[in-house]
Amino acid sequence: xSESQGNKEITSRSKDYSQWYNDIVIKAGxxxxxxxxxxxxxxPYGYAIWEKMQSVLDSAFKATxxxxxxxPLFIPxxxxxxxxxxxxxxxxxxxVVTHYRLINDPNxxxxxxxxxxxxxxxxxxxxxxxxxIWSTYRDWIQSYRDLPILVNQWANVVRWEMxxxxxLRTTEFLWQEGHTAHATSExxxxxTRKMLDVYADFAENTMAMPVFKGVKxxxxxxxxxxxxxxIEALMQDGKALQAGTSHFLGQNFAKAFDVKYLTxxxxxxxVWATSxxxxxxxxxxxxxTHSDDFGLVLPPVLAPIQxxxxxxxxxxxxxxxxxxxxxxxxxxxxxxxxxxxxxxDKKSPGWKYSEYEMLGVPLRLVIGPRDLENQTAELAxxxxxxxxxxxxxxxxxxxxxxxxxxxxxxxxxxxAYRDSHTYKVDTMEDFEKVLDSTGGFIxxxxxxxxxxxxxxxxxxxxxxxxxxxxxEKEAGVCIYSGKPSMGRVVFARAY
Amino acid sequence: xSESQGNKEITSRSKDYSQWYNDIVIKAGxxxxxxxxxxxxxxPYGYAIWEKMQSVLDSAFKATxxxxxxxPLFIPxxxxxxxxxxxxxxxxxxxVVTHYRLINDPNxxxxxxxxxxxxxxxxxxxxxxxxxIWSTYRDWIQSYRDLPILVNQWANVVRWEMxxxxxLRTTEFLWQEGHTAHATSExxxxxTRKMLDVYADFAENTMAMPVFKGVKxxxxxxxxxxxxxxIEALMQDGKALQAGTSHFLGQNFAKAFDVKYLTxxxxxxxVWATSxxxxxxxxxxxxxTHSDDFGLVLPPVLAPIQxxxxxxxxxxxxxxxxxxxxxxxxxxxxxxxxxxxxxxDKKSPGWKYSEYEMLGVPLRLVIGPRDLENQTAELAxxxxxxxxxxxxxxxxxxxxxxxxxxxxxxxxxxxAYRDSHTYKVDTMEDFEKVLDSTGGFIxxxxxxxxxxxxxxxxxxxxxxxxxxxxxEKEAGVCIYSGKPSMGRVVFARAY
Numbered sequence: 001x002s003e004s005q006g007n008k009e010i011t012s013r014s015k016d017y018s019q020w021y022n023d024i025v026i027k028a029g030x031x032x033x034x035x036x037x038x039x040x041x042x043x044p045y046g047y048a049i050w051e052k053m054q055s056v057l058d059s060a061f062k063a064t065x066x067x068x069x070x071x072p073l074f075i076p077x078x079x080x081x082x083x084x085x086x087x088x089x090x091x092x093x094x095x096v097v098t099h100y101r102l103i104n105d106p107n108x109x110x111x112x113x114x115x116x117x118x119x120x121x122x123x124x125x126x127x128x129x130x131x132x133i134w135s136t137y138r139d140w141i142q143s144y145r146d147l148p149i150l151v152n153q154w155a156n157v158v159r160w161e162m163x164x165x166x167x168l169r170t171t172e173f174l175w176q177e178g179h180t181a182h183a184t185s186e187x188x189x190x191x192t193r194k195m196l197d198v199y200a201d202f203a204e205n206t207m208a209m210p211v212f213k214g215v216k217x218x219x220x221x222x223x224x225x226x227x228x229x230x231i232e233a234l235m236q237d238g239k240a241l242q243a244g245t246s247h248f249l250g251q252n253f254a255k256a257f258d259v260k261y262l263t264x265x266x267x268x269x270x271v272w273a274t275s276x277x278x279x280x281x282x283x284x285x286x287x288x289t290h291s292d293d294f295g296l297v298l299p300p301v302l303a304p305i306q307x308x309x310x311x312x313x314x315x316x317x318x319x320x321x322x323x324x325x326x327x328x329x330x331x332x333x334x335x336x337x338x339x340x341x342x343x344x345d346k347k348s349p350g351w352k353y354s355e356y357e358m359l360g361v362p363l364r365l366v367i368g369p370r371d372l373e374n375q376t377a378e379l380a381x382x383x384x385x386x387x388x389x390x391x392x393x394x395x396x397x398x399x400x401x402x403x404x405x406x407x408x409x410x411x412x413x414x415x416a417y418r419d420s421h422t423y424k425v426d427t428m429e430d431f432e433k434v435l436d437s438t439g440g441f442i443x444x445x446x447x448x449x450x451x452x453x454x455x456x457x458x459x460x461x462x463x464x465x466x467x468x469x470x471x472e473k474e475a476g477v478c479i480y481s482g483k484p485s486m487g488r489v490v491f492a493r494a495y
Numbered sequence: 496x497s498e499s500q501g502n503k504e505i506t507s508r509s510k511d512y513s514q515w516y517n518d519i520v521i522k523a524g525x526x527x528x529x530x531x532x533x534x535x536x537x538x539p540y541g542y543a544i545w546e547k548m549q550s551v552l553d554s555a556f557k558a559t560x561x562x563x564x565x566x567p568l569f570i571p572x573x574x575x576x577x578x579x580x581x582x583x584x585x586x587x588x589x590x591v592v593t594h595y596r597l598i599n600d601p602n603x604x605x606x607x608x609x610x611x612x613x614x615x616x617x618x619x620x621x622x623x624x625x626x627x628i629w630s631t632y633r634d635w636i637q638s639y640r641d642l643p644i645l646v647n648q649w650a651n652v653v654r655w656e657m658x659x660x661x662x663l664r665t666t667e668f669l670w671q672e673g674h675t676a677h678a679t680s681e682x683x684x685x686x687t688r689k690m691l692d693v694y695a696d697f698a699e700n701t702m703a704m705p706v707f708k709g710v711k712x713x714x715x716x717x718x719x720x721x722x723x724x725x726i727e728a729l730m731q732d733g734k735a736l737q738a739g740t741s742h743f744l745g746q747n748f749a750k751a752f753d754v755k756y757l758t759x760x761x762x763x764x765x766v767w768a769t770s771x772x773x774x775x776x777x778x779x780x781x782x783x784t785h786s787d788d789f790g791l792v793l794p795p796v797l798a799p800i801q802x803x804x805x806x807x808x809x810x811x812x813x814x815x816x817x818x819x820x821x822x823x824x825x826x827x828x829x830x831x832x833x834x835x836x837x838x839x840d841k842k843s844p845g846w847k848y849s850e851y852e853m854l855g856v857p858l859r860l861v862i863g864p865r866d867l868e869n870q871t872a873e874l875a876x877x878x879x880x881x882x883x884x885x886x887x888x889x890x891x892x893x894x895x896x897x898x899x900x901x902x903x904x905x906x907x908x909x910x911a912y913r914d915s916h917t918y919k920v921d922t923m924e925d926f927e928k929v930l931d932s933t934g935g936f937i938x939x940x941x942x943x944x945x946x947x948x949x950x951x952x953x954x955x956x957x958x959x960x961x962x963x964x965x966x967e968k969e970a971g972v973c974i975y976s977g978k979p980s981m982g983r984v985v986f987a988r989a990y
């Protein structure tokens with residue numbers, strides 16, 4: 001293995017970005033394919049990262065007044081038809097439960113579906129829960145005193161996907177879905193934007209992943225929403241990834257499920273709704289934002305192991321370096337740092353170095369016999385792959401600071417990449433040139449019509465990722481139609 | 496409402512125990528029926544209690560070396576047939592996915608299943624995950640170095656139930672399922688018993704619910720297990736409830752899915768397995784162990800709100816008592832106590848008292864104008880419904896101690912109930928007398944045959960809950976057959 005070229009178990013990004021991604025996900029033990037078409041197994045190391053994400057998000061939801069609840073996995077088929085545009089977007093590719101019993105095959109080949117046990121109405125495995133939740137809110141809401149309802153659910157959902165990729169697009173995935181109910185439109189819009197901010201903060205401060213905040217065009221809107229807000233991140237191959245969405249649903253679902261409330265003035269009004277969600281797709285975004293040809297790179301906040309300690313030496317010397325590592329490990333644990341001490345003497349130090357690089361452990365601390373003499377240690381950063389010899393004295397606080405620094409620098413680095421790959425473009429020619437060279441976000445004028453949007457997509461495979469929330473007013477002409485435009489929108493090819 | 500008789504919104508236990516249970520679950524906002532047959536909605540207050548249970552259990556699993564992971568919701572039909580007894584126990588009543596697409600009804604009535612989108616092999620919504628997990632473990636396990644695998648999953652499962660009851664028996668429920676793989680039978684048995692102890696500790700120390708630990712008879716064993724260990728609790732109506740199970744699966748699933756490992760000696764052996772789980776059923780057990788005719792009673796460890804503070808008074812006086820409550824609330828929060836300050840002045844103190852009794856908040860602290868003068872407060876315990884006037888000085892530490900005392904006394908009370916309802920019985924006549932009067936656990940001799948077990952069940956509706964783990968050797972004769980027995984087993988009518 002050549003030190004400078006990457007881990008030989010991983011395809012390099014330059015050779016095949018898509019294969020590089022799969023290699024990392026599988027070799028770092030994040031997830032694996034399953035015997036069920038399009039479904040994945042989330043392996044312990046990957047799930048530990050997801051748990052950290054959940055924990056940070058869950059605290060943020062609770063800090064903004066939300067409570068968790070749980071609604072049924074199954075949705076009666078007829079519910080999906082109640083909101084006209086929702087059914088168009090969701091009900092088509094989904095898992096349908098039609099029977100509730102198996103019987104022994106009369107021909108002796110295992111079991112078969114019992115034709116007698118056919119459901120009167122088919123059940124759909126939830127692709128999203130607006131319908132089942134709003135049918136429930138009808139019972140929860142009578143008057144303005146019952147509002148707002150600020151509820152979130154952690155759940156699995158199923159969308160039958162033809163082409164799947166681990167984490168990025170799977171038939172079953174894990175997510176959270178917030179579903180709130182409000183007395184006024186203003187309050188619902190405020191909630192929609194507040195949760196977008198929660199997501200953006202999470203992306204930047206926890207995942208170290210900078211995002212654009214914006215609003216989707218009508219074409220890209222959630223099926224059943226008045227407005228879909230989103231955060232969009234840029235992956236290392238220049239493709240965009242939608243990392244979270246927050247929907248202002250207006251009164252669409254309240255009307256579909258007849259959810260009215262008694263106002264303070266004594267009138268009956270339909271309730272206003274929002275929904276918002278992020279999913280295990282974020283795991284894919286995390287991999288593609290920071291990792292390199294040596295393996296996973298993790299921001300310390302999300303790393304299941306933040307520091308690995310490896311004692312080096314032989315026989316008596318190994319005893320001593322091991323003892324020193326043990327001492328340091330408990331010191332670090334006491335500070336709340338997540339530590340692993342690797343004492344396995346069947347594996348060589350070199351093997352271990354490349355293993356923990358693969359796993360994206362932010363810091364590696366090695367103590368060898370010479371370190372012991374000098375009261376030093378070798379500290380290596382995973383992100384920069386820089387090593388330095390540091391004194392044991394004050395090591396714990398140095399490690400704490402270094403972890404903070406790595407977290408901050410990963411964000412800086414990702415932001416620098418994103419900024420250097422965000423282009424202002426004024427002609428179709430330059431637009432296509434960017435897409436075919438480095439990729440990235442393209443800020444370009446658009447005339448506001450679905451027609452031009454579709455035509456650009458057809459021609460270039462780039463879509464409007466969002467209309468920036470704080471769009472600068474700037475007169476210009478649509479790169480496609482030449483018609484007037486009042487500001488630039490964000491285009492990219494996307495996952 | 497008569498103070499001594501209970502909350503008028505709740506049916507009394509003596510009148511109709513089953514209705515009392517439903518009333519509590521619904522009126523305390525724990526769960527509700529859903530539009531989907533047999534599925535429930537877990538409401539925010541109920542879910543908050545479940546989250547506390549999850550958090551304590553999850554820590555205990557991690558402390559014993561387990562990691563979480565996630566496996567697919569769907570199981571290919573053929574997998575279920577691979578373990579012969581497993582299919583008998585599980586595959587029969589289950590949700591079967593047969594299609595993956597809906598299309599617009601040609602007759603214009605919403606959507607219908609697309610007959611073109613029929614799955615080649617039907618998918619079963621997991622009733623439990625042994626099969627999908629062991630088909631995955633085949634890829635994870637090559638040699639003894641890959642063992643043990645200690646994995647847990649938090650998930651939803653579906654078992655098509657004909658008669659459902661909120662929390663106790665629902666078509667969909669939430670649970671955790673541990674699935675471990677070991678090199679030896681001894682190690683797997685040790686794991687099975689270790690997790691049984693984790694469950695028993697949780698039941699007693701977190702839920703304040705005493706349990707019997709034991710082994711199931713062959714009749715009551717998990718489908719596919721060599722031995723099923725269980726914890727059994729006694730509800731207030733004298734019926735038993737199985738609160739958790741831990742299965743030693745032998746090599747059954749390894750053989751069904753061909754999971755072998757290379758031993759240190761270089762031979763190939765089948766892997767040994769365990770699985771263990773507890774579910775949202777525990778919520779039902781919690782309600783039925785402690786609650787009374789005034790509503791829910793919660794052990795402080797699991798209470799989402801541990802202390803509610805209610806300021807009383809009018810106008811300026813209310814301002815002062817409110818200020819005092821605020822001050823106390825922040826003092827309590829600083830100690831990590833979960834506090835709610837109820838300042839809503841549209842509701843009367845009396846209404847609030849009965850509301851928080853319904854919700855099972857362990858402690859209520861009321862401050863009125865006279866308290867303010869005397870530097871006192873009224874502290875009321877939910878479990879005993881006793882009130883006392885206490886000095887404000889040192890209140891925080893008094894509350895902390897009282898919460899601990901309540902936790903301990905709830906367990907004592909439940910244990911006293913259980914012990915006084917556990918009978919040694921030697922004749923069928925006495926056996927039936929107990930069942931038809933107070934109910935409870937019956938320790939009786941049994942000849943060890945399925946025949947007698949079935950006959951007793953048929954005659955009395957009582958089943959063998961378990962063979963106690965530490966069964967006293969005592970010669971006797973089976974209460975049914977008169978044949979010799981070497982020790983007593985635990986009978987009861989059960990949920």
